[in-house]
Amino acid sequence: MASRELSVDVADSEKEPVSQTIVSIVSEMGTCDPIELDPLYEYVDPDALNRLFHSGRHSGDRDEISIEFTYMTYCITVTGNYVHVSEEPAENGSSGV
DSSP, X not given: OOOEEEEEEOTTOOSSOHHHHHHHHHHHHTTSOGGGSOOGGGTSOHXXXXXXXXXXXXXXXXXXXXXXXXXXXXEEEEESSEEEEEEOOOOTTXXXX
8 A cells, every 4th residue: 555645835824833734634634533633742842833834934944944753653744835744554564563
């Protein structure tokens, strides 16, 4: 099974903070309600993430920042312009132990 991926352009978005964008994307990819997801703060500080990628920052400053972290089974990459989420399939024969 191939990995699933989704990227969202957030460069001009002022509607929601980047942390909420991440939760929305993962919820959409997992076809579940956001309330069913693990809290994002267990993986990364959402307030710090929002401050780093706040739309009020100069775009040149944001372009130089890139953060990558794992959220549940998803690899999250945030840059000044995009949130990219990919889910890697479980390896064959993986027992989860």
